[in-house]
Amino acid sequence: MPACRQAGVLKKRAWNRMQAMKERILDSASKYIEEFKGKAFVVKYGGSMLEDQALSDSVLDDIVSFREKGINVVVVHGGGSRINALMKKRGKEPVFVHGLRITDEETAGIVDEALSQINRDLVSRISARGAQAVGLISRERHIIIAKKRPNAIAEDFLGDVESIDTDSIKDVLGKKGIPIISPVGIGKDNKPYNINADIAASEIAAALKSEKLILLTNVKGVMKDKDNENSLISHIDEKEALELIDKDIISSGMIPKVKAGVKALNSGVKKVHIISGTIPHSLLLEVFTDEGVGTEILKE
DSSP states (O other): OOHHHHHHHHHHHHHHHHHHHHHHHHHTOHHHHHHHTTOEEEEEEOGGGGGOHHHHHHHHHHHHHHHHTTOEEEEEEOOHHHHHHHHHHTTOOOOEETTEEOOOHHHHHHHHHHHHHHHHHHHHHHHTTTOOEEEEOHHHHOOEEEEEOTTOOTTOOBEEEEEEOHHHHHHHHHTTOEEEEOOEEEOTTSOEEEOOHHHHHHHHHHHHTOSEEEEEESSSSOBSSTTOGGGBOOEEEHHHHHHHHHTTSSOTTHHHHHHHHHHHHTTTOSEEEEEETTSTTHHHHHHHSSSOSSEEEEOO
């Protein structure tokens, strides 16, 4: 058998296995589907997972499954690896402090360019699955109004969220669509501000008073030992989560995720989940099974 044909056969078999797995999960999920029907989930999706076709297909299939089961799902996407690649192409070196990208005005424009392309790609791929996806990009629709961070220097374009245009989001949801939101805000100076995608997702979930905020990452969740996946913490409250940050057990890029989750809980979101997007159908497994696959953060 020619190598290209053999690869196609293997790919088809893998796809069939994934579909069978999805159907098994959904077949036993009736109690959860009934519980969450009509409620809103905000899913933050980004990073290297976007660049892996198989993993990305699994995530998008799960998102479409939520919508098909009557759950209102909002997608807030990142795209750090594509932003980094475009920055390097333009001769700029990415710099991060405490998991947040240092952003001058030129970098903010690069972030906006990269994320706008990802937004269009996601809309196309979800639409190809038979769902109605609508891209909401702030420079086109002013979905996220940004503000400069307190005491930030003039050249700093890493912003905070001033407000969210929930009307546009709810309009898409009301038409049974899936809003796809880029985490770039527009300031009062009409310039783009880079907003960490976890923070943007948290603010959007809070503004919508969503049932769940689900943060997809490339690790299983919050772990007592970041090098040992068997140390996963399945359930944690907000106080315990902040204590783990103080003890440096939660560190680096996990810090803004956990802080964003805690802020969402304190703003009316019912539950926060931090899960791995590298596990096939992790969204369905986390929401539609008793055991889940990641970390859920609850109010104290």
